[in-house]
Amino acid sequence: MQLLVNIDHVATLRNARGEGYPDPADAATVCEQAGASGIVFHLRRDRRHIRDEDVYRLKKFVKGTLDFEMSASDEMIEICKDVEPHLCTLVPEGREELTTEGGLDMKVIFNDFKNRVFPALHGSGIKISLFLDPNPEDIELAHNLGADAIELHTGTFANAPDEDTQQKELERLSEAAELIHNLGMIVNAGHGLNLQNLPILIDHVNHLEDISIGHALISKSVFWGLERTVKEYLKIMNK
Ligand SMILES: CC(=O)[C@@H](O)[C@H](O)COP(=O)(O)O
Ligand SMILES: NCC(=O)COP(=O)(O)O
Numbered sequence: 001m002q003l004l005v006n007i008d009h010v011a012t013l014r015n016a017r018g019e020g021y022p023d024p025a026d027a028a029t030v031c032e033q034a035g036a037s038g039i040v041f042h043l044r045r046d047r048r049h050i051r052d053e054d055v056y057r058l059k060k061f062v063k064g065t066l067d068f069e070m071s072a073s074d075e076m077i078e079i080c081k082d083v084e085p086h087l088c089t090l091v092p093e094g095r096e097e098l099t100t101e102g103g104l105d106m107k108v109i110f111n112d113f114k115n116r117v118f119p120a121l122h123g124s125g126i127k128i129s130l131f132l133d134p135n136p137e138d139i140e141l142a143h144n145l146g147a148d149a150i151e152l153h154t155g156t157f158a159n160a161p162d163e164d165t166q167q168k169e170l171e172r173l174s175e176a177a178e179l180i181h182n183l184g185m186i187v188n189a190g191h192g193l194n195l196q197n198l199p200i201l202i203d204h205v206n207h208l209e210d211i212s213i214g215h216a217l218i219s220k221s222v223f224w225g226l227e228r229t230v231k232e233y234l235k236i237m238n239k
Contacts, residue, residue: 001202001237002037004067005230006190006214007058011041011049024050025057027218027226034230038065038086040190040212042100043079045071045093052079059083067212069131072109072117081124087210088121089151089188091131099215100191103133103153106141113145122146129188134169134176139183149186151212152176154201158192170204181207188212195220198236211237 010027014020028039039062041050058066068085070076071093080088090113091100121128129149132138133156142150152173160166173189180187190212193201202208213233221229 001208002065002210003035003230003233003237004038004040004065004210004212005031005036005217006040006042006069006212007031007218008042008049008214009218011051011054015049023057024054025061028058028062030226031230032062032064034227035234036064036230038062038067038210040067040069040089040214042069042091043076045073045075046095055079055083059085065210067129067210072113077117077120080126081121084124085126087127087129087149089129089131090117100131100153100155102155103131103135103138106130106132106138110141110145118145127186129186134172136176136179139176139179143183143185147185149188149209150180151188151190151210152180152205153191154189154193155191157201158194158197166200170200173201174205177205177207186210192216195232195236198233199239202237
């Protein structure tokens with residue numbers, strides 16, 4: 001199991017004042033020096049946090065896994081092919097959303113991904129991951145497309161209003177992880193994870209490889225510093 005830190009909100013803080021700091025690439029270096037296995041960033045179409053120049057700096061400075069999260073627009077596909085990250089995680093993106101609100105709807109996007117997106121990215125050597133809800137039908141369709149990995153959307157689990165709902169979502173995540181693994185794909189997970197819910201997820205869901213954590217980790221680092229915060233997450237993951 002590996003921790004990938006999402007540094008989007010280092011850029012949010014930088015952009016709040018239009019200064020050049022804090023620099024997401026510096027944050028990435030601190031995270032990796034503290035033991036993170038890699039870095040995630042989401043280049044949004046509206047460039048609300050990460051900007052194009054950040055992407056190229058991250059490519060230059062990140063030594064471990066670089067996970068480029070993006071919508072499947074032609075513009076993003078071109079940037080991704082130019083940057084050549086290890087992993088491209090395709091996510092749905094809404095202009096008005098505060099953050100990603102759910103997984104891709106495979107039935108809706110299947111033909112477009114089959115005819116346009118996968119042919120454009122295949123052959124580039126970049127692994128393709130699809131951000132999905134823990135839904136067997138979506139997972140089967142992702143497998144039919146030839147996805148290398150699935151990132152399970154953990155937001156519904158993380159934001160569950162009560163224990164019963166959380167337990168049900170954990171069961172869905174656990175069954176989905178088994179299915180992904182049995183189909184020969186890599187099981188990744190992320191969204192809304194924090195120091196409280198991460199141990200519960202890890203206890204219940206097998207086969208997890210990359211876990212991406214952003215907003216809660218960067219928020220905690222305001223109080224603890226980035227190095228200590230990354231190390232606290234790693235303690236949970238390495239138990
Ligand atoms: C895919 C996912 O759940 C998150 O990584 C999210 O896409 C990050 O984007 P924001 O940092 O804009 O919330
Ligand atoms: N892919 C999920 C991610 O990168 C981090 O999401 P969050 O912790 O900011 O919700």
